[in-house]
Amino acid sequence: MAGVDRDPDRPAIGDRPVIGADQRLALNRMGSFDWDLESGTFDLDDAGLAVFDLRPDEYDGRAASLVSRVPPEEGLRIEAVVDAAVRGGRTSYGSYFQVTRRTGHRQWTHTRGHILRDGHGRPYRVVGIVRNATAEFTEFTAAGPAETARPGLTTVVQTTTEALSAAITVDDVAAVLTGAGGLERFGADGLALGLVEGGALRLIAMAGESMEVLDDLRLHRLDGSLPLADAVLRQQPRFVTSLRDLVADRFPRLRPYIRRLGANAAAFLPLVAQARCIGCLAVFYRSRTHFPAVDREAFLTLAGIVAQSLQRAILFDQEREFATGLQAAMLPRDLPEFPGAEIAVRYHAAWNGRAVGGDWYDVIALPRGRVGIVVGDVQGHDTHAAAVMGQLRIALRAFAGEGHTPATVLARASRFLAELDTERFATCVYAQLDPETGAILAVRAGHLGPLLRHPDGRTRWPDLRGGLPLGAATAFGFEEFPETRLDLVPGETLVLCTDGLVEEPGRDIAEGMALLAEAVRSGPGRAGALADHLSERLWERWGTGDDVALLVLRRSPGPGGGPAPRIHQYIHQADPEGLAETRAALRRALTDWGLPELADDVELAAGELLVNVLLHTEGGAVLTLEVLPEPVRRVRLWVKDRSSAWPRRRDPGEAATSGRGLLLVEALAARWGVEPRGDGKAVWCEFERAPEPDPEH
Structure with missing residues (x-):
């Protein structure tokens, strides 16, 4: 076979050698790389070097050595794409960029990398491919040299569809279209995304150097005086190769913005979902001369995909707003303050739309200057769970406020839950603290016990003997909740949370508890700062699949220097x-x-x-x-x-x-x-x- 060397160690079929995987890549002008993020080495195979037009003796195994082929502005853009993927927790990324070959000609190149992470979610390696993407732009050759710098719209549709598949919220959709890599994906000089709100169109995201000139038009009426609103009203796309002529003939209101916008062509695409226009996407070009039929078809396909993603995201945002609003209404608005104690609480709703949970926290002022703290979780992730949680929280607060012992409070709360005639049970941990002496009486009902941090930073899980979950304890006739006494010295901190903070699907809860203990040990001292630290380190890391209630109580340190062990x-x-x-x-x-x-x-x-x-x-x-x-x-x-x-x-x-x-x-x-x-x-x-x-x- 011409162009293929026979490998004496490779089996052959007759006179035809078997082509290996590396040669298959090379024949398609494609190479592979292996990037070690810890050491900084960037290994390219021979085919990969050929994509960058480098000889082996011109490359020393470091990504920085590619600067001779990758222009600075292209390098910065690729770096932004990779950084966004790494920081965003994604497993892969893709990007188009240009390479300057030794002849001086620019070559379009595409890279796709897969990000490998360790057990703690930290990226340590990227493996992927680089390929000569010149062939993808040949369809624009007839349109002139200025347009050959745009990727083919078929590729745009594919890559945009892939990116939108992971978009959940409206902000996610906007980030795909106008965030890092958005302009590059379209080969455009500017993008604007608008949403219909009542009788107006709101521009929710824009990208491009000169797009800020449209700030005055971020919210405008749907009256047909501007091309975006007109596309929404007519539900018809508009492809323009001379914006100046469009302003003169149809939209004089846009005249003050045209010169500063710096674009000569644009595509105004209505976003129609289920026969209703929910927004508009505008794509601007500085030097485009025409929109061939194949491009227009691709734009319309793209608009349909964006509309579907946007409609799904709008529904998700509405459901999430409903869920978080309901949950917030069930939790206490203001917390009482107690001399000698710092208390911080956090609630994070699950990131899956209407799946509101039954997690809760409460801080209760008790007789004789004591404070009651509780964190609990009602079984289920729906509005019923939230409703039961609201009733149970109020009942437990009432029983505690009457001055009962912790064991009695939980026994009565269990009885109350059983009498609601619901099939739900609840877990919780409840503790009474005397801020003056630091004495704590704690009880546990099928819940994760508290974590204690000593003033010197050491952490431990106190041994709290527990009873059955609330409701189940009454059903089984075993309403015993043994009390455990703890003593909180000045400067010590108690952390109570629901299992969403320590559980990750497919991972043992013991590992999550160990990570929580380490995060508490290394976290800041003040209660509020520590609560934020735990939210960032753990709740966001698990992927926000479960709601979380978190309560941090710190006994204020005494005057003087640091506490002794x-x-x-x-x-x-x-x-x-x-x-x-x-x-x-x-x-x-x-x-x-x-x-x-x-x-x-x-x-x-x-x-x-x-x-x-x-x-x-x-x-x-x-x-x-x-x-x-x-x-x-x-x-x-x-x-x-x-x-x-x-x-x-x-x-x-x-x-x-x-x-x-x-x-x-x-x-x-x-x-x-x-x-x-x-x-x-x-x-x-x-x-x-x-x-x-x-x-x-």
């Missing part, structure tokens, strides 16, 4: 696993703080003090471990309870089986003591790091 644990008297979890938390904290050598002594002393509380008092215990200020590197352990009886140091005999707890604490700790704490007491002990050995001895 500290952890809090609440050990419930009826929780047999609490001691083991607390010992593990102490060891982790000391390791994180660089004090692992104290872990054994602290863990042993904490066990003795906690067992003493759980055996000899009628409640649980609150344990605090903190690093004390320099110069001596030491930690202090507190164990607080609600008993007023102080521990007594005894001297048990050799045969005694108890009474050695405080003796053991005294032997392990550098010092210890007991202090009154309002309705109880606190036993404390301090542990010091051993001094560093003297290198001279």
Whole structure:
């Protein structure tokens, strides 16, 4: 076969060699590339080098080396297209551009790349093709040299249809037509997109260097005095090769704008969907001389495709406005403020039209200066779910405002939901906070528990024992919602959210929870800034397929410098696993703080003090471990309870089986003591790091 070299290692059929994939590409003037975004290398195969008219010794594997063939303005345009695709989360992009061959002639070229992303959505590689697109422009040869710089309209229809297939909203459609790459796709010098609004035409998007001269006409009546409005009224396209003649003969109102517009030809295309004109698309050219029949047919096909996409987008925007409006009406408008606490809430509606969800949040002022916070989710994504959510939120707020305990609030809310005679159930987490002391009582009904961030940035998921979802708990006759006590120190933050923030289709929720913990750890300190940070990092990343309710509560930090490392644990008297979890938390904290050598002594002393509380008092215990200020590197352990009886140091005999707890604490700790704490007491002990050995001895 002429032009094909026989590869001795490639099988042949008779005298005809088998043509490989690389040769197939080359025969079609097409090459491939592999772009490593991390290292910056841009590998081109031989066919790709031929497209750019480069020899292998003229190319060093970097995209910047192509500047000798790609004019600066073309390079900037391609860069904008690629950047928009990468930032927009798209998986591919396409672009036409010109290459200057070594002879000085300009060559139309097309590239299409596929963007590869890692598990976190970050792009790391682009693989694709480049091809000589000269053949696509031959249909314009008869129209003169100035028009050969436009891509064929058949290609325009194909690429525009592909781009519009991913457009959801009216803004998306406008971005496809007049955003990055829009003018290039049409080979035009200006574009304007208008929508019919009542008896007027509103220009919602324009593109082109001189199109701003039409700003005065962004909203004008449908009275036939301008070509766009006239095309809408007549529902007939108009192809013009002399705008000056058009103004003189038919539209004198346009005369002040023609000279500054700088265009001589235009196509005014009505956008008709279901026998109704919903808008108009105007495409302007500076040096076009005529519109052949094949071009007019392509323009009309294009107008039909745009009209269908625009109608679909208008319907979506209307449904979304209805859904978000309904949801907003169900959520509280204003939040109460509480001294000593920062609270921020965010709600994000699902990005799928009318699929309004049942997620909600609430902040409730409680008796004695306390604050109630709740985040929940009613089953389903429809108006019924939203209606049930609104009723349940008001009922739960009423039960909480009466001063009931968290467990009672959820039990009554479950009963209320069951009595609504709906098949829906709801999950939620509800907590009561005393901003002055930081004490929290929290309950959970089948919902994701809260995430806690310590002042030093560490995060953890507190172990909140949970009950059944609201409604289901009553149906199964199990209305028990165990309360868990947490202690929020100044500067600590509690994050409550619905599952839309941590779930992505096809991905394990544990991975989403880990990403949330990392985003909280690395996020800003203030509640409002952190809520925005989480929305940007997670909700937008998952593709906005589910609605999200988010509540961030931060106990205001105290005056002075930055807080010292500290952890809090609440050990419930009826929780047999609490001691083991607390010992593990102490060891982790000391390791994180660089004090692992104290872990054994602290863990042993904490066990003795906690067992003493759980055996000899009628409640649980609150344990605090903190690093004390320099110069001596030491930690202090507190164990607080609600008993007023102080521990007594005894001297048990050799045969005694108890009474050695405080003796053991005294032997392990550098010092210890007991202090009154309002309705109880606190036993404390301090542990010091051993001094560093003297290198001279």
